Amino acid sequence: MPHLDQRLKIVARQVRCGTHADIGSDHGHLLKALLASGRIERGIAIENKVQPYANSQATLAGFNAEVRLADGLAGLASGEADCLSICGMGGESIVRILDAYPDRVPDTAIFQPNRKPELVRAWALRSQYNLVDETIAHGHWRYVILRFERPGNRQQTHEDPAYDGLDRDAALLFGPHQLRHRTSEFLTALREEQAYLTSLNRLGEEAANRLAVITRILAE
Known part of the structure; x- marks a missing residue:
């Protein structure tokens, strides 16, 4: 996938849906790659800074994509996207965006936190999402890519099976799938x-x- 570094290539491989929203799109290359490869039908890029907004507009010109100037999920309607990605932010920022409009987070979400991924994992547990995949990408440092899905049979008490039988503190800090595989x-x-x-x-x-x-x- 052209113009994507290793971490965004891994994110792109996690996406296949109708409409995908990318929050903090920066340059718009992730959505362009997803649209060009047919992994999505429509893209929504949301950016809260003027220059990245302009960058994404230029990158996505001619594609079935809309670029919006907004703060996080304020720029997305509930049910509008089938899948969501937020990449290149700290875990604190990602959780702040998600908690601001929880009803606008779709059932599939992929995150690449630059730091504190444990905050994102903890958000998923309390928000009834299951961690279905976590992959490490190498760049300036080790990046973790987390894919979450919300099960259809939601219960009042949510237990993600990925954490079954594991030390919860260790699994939140370093990832339940990483702990099981112990590569x-x-x-x-x-x-x-x-x-x-x-x-x-x-x-x-x-x-x-x-x-x-x-x-x-x-x-x-």
Whole structure:
């Protein structure tokens, strides 16, 4: 897929639907690739900054896509999109966007948080979405791509089967699918982070918690 880096190529492979909305479209290349490859029929790009809005307009000219200047899901009507993506933001920003208009989040959503993916996983649990896929892409650092789907048989108490039998803190921090697969790459990354955190003279509460969780995972 032209103009897409590795992380966005992985995001694109997760998408196949009628109408797809991309929040924070930046350059519009993700939607262009999805439309050009036939993975979607219609695209909606939403951007809250003037220059990225103009960039997306130029990229998507001639395609079945609409570019909107709006703040997150304020630019999307409930039920308008079949699938949603938010890429390249911190987990805090992604959750803020989702929580602002929860009724406008479609049943399929793909996120690529630059930091704090655990906040996105926690949002999914409380919002009754299941984590059906998580993939690591390599670039400036390790990017995690998370695909969520909302089951049709929603219950008052939601339990995502991806977390069954796992240490919940560890699964939220590092991903339930990653914990189950325990690939050599995943374990190597944990050992490297463990060595780095152990080398520090002083750890804050968050870092100390990460170190404790990593130590538990590697001891299994």
